[in-house]
Amino acid sequence: MPPIVKSSTYRSTLRSAPSARSSPSSAQGQGRSQPPAGQPGGSSDHCPAEGRPRSTMRSKCDPSNLLEKTTDAIIKAAKTGDLVMLKDLHLQGYSLLSIDSTGQTALHHGARCGHKDIVRYLISYAPNSIINMIDNETGQTALHKAAAGRQRSICYMLVAGGANLNIQDNDGRTARMLASNADDFELAFYLENQEQFQLIDFRSNNI
Numbered sequence: 001m002p003p004i005v006k007s008s009t010y011r012s013t014l015r016s017a018p019s020a021r022s023s024p025s026s027a028q029g030q031g032r033s034q035p036p037a038g039q040p041g042g043s044s045d046h047c048p049a050e051g052r053p054r055s056t057m058r059s060k061c062d063p064s065n066l067l068e069k070t071t072d073a074i075i076k077a078a079k080t081g082d083l084v085m086l087k088d089l090h091l092q093g094y095s096l097l098s099i100d101s102t103g104q105t106a107l108h109h110g111a112r113c114g115h116k117d118i119v120r121y122l123i124s125y126a127p128n129s130i131i132n133m134i135d136n137e138t139g140q141t142a143l144h145k146a147a148a149g150r151q152r153s154i155c156y157m158l159v160a161g162g163a164n165l166n167i168q169d170n171d172g173r174t175a176r177m178l179a180s181n182a183d184d185f186e187l188a189f190y191l192e193n194q195e196q197f198q199l200i201d202f203r204s205n206n207i
Helices: 072-080 083-091 106-113 116-125 128-132 142-148 152-160 175-181 185-204
Strands: none
Touching: 072 083, 072 106, 072 116, 083 116, 106 116, 106 142, 106 152, 116 152, 142 152, 142 175, 152 185, 175 185
């Protein structure tokens, strides 16, 4: 069974990370500064409208090796669905494991807001540990956020990416329970079946 990973552990592992409130002017085009967590464009639970049109990668550089610095701009890009900004920041060396003041990653926000391209990019290029990282306030993973928001496609992507369906939040709820609470019984049934598959796989690997 995949381990439960606390978001806060990743702040100390990033090499020489500057302040999480720093913002690269080159990533924002005209030198726009990034708002602090809790302010518009920061770490609130509001899902802003999608940003600039998505485009293909601008560089052939492999972004999976550039995980050095953190910035609130990563969170902003995920919340607004701005894939261009997210890619640009990643290629400049900003970590996809950046978190906001509540311990939520870009994957938490992308999943909650239903930004499929953001979630797909993060699953592909962020360290695998991001999939099961839990926030500080609710103890929820990105799958919890997606299930509570009835984001079926996002849930399918996260499960395929290795999300642990048996993780319980601070109130003892799994993603399946949250889907059921949201009256999305089709999603709850899917997650229940996937829980059984994970349990069978776990047992077979430990025989």
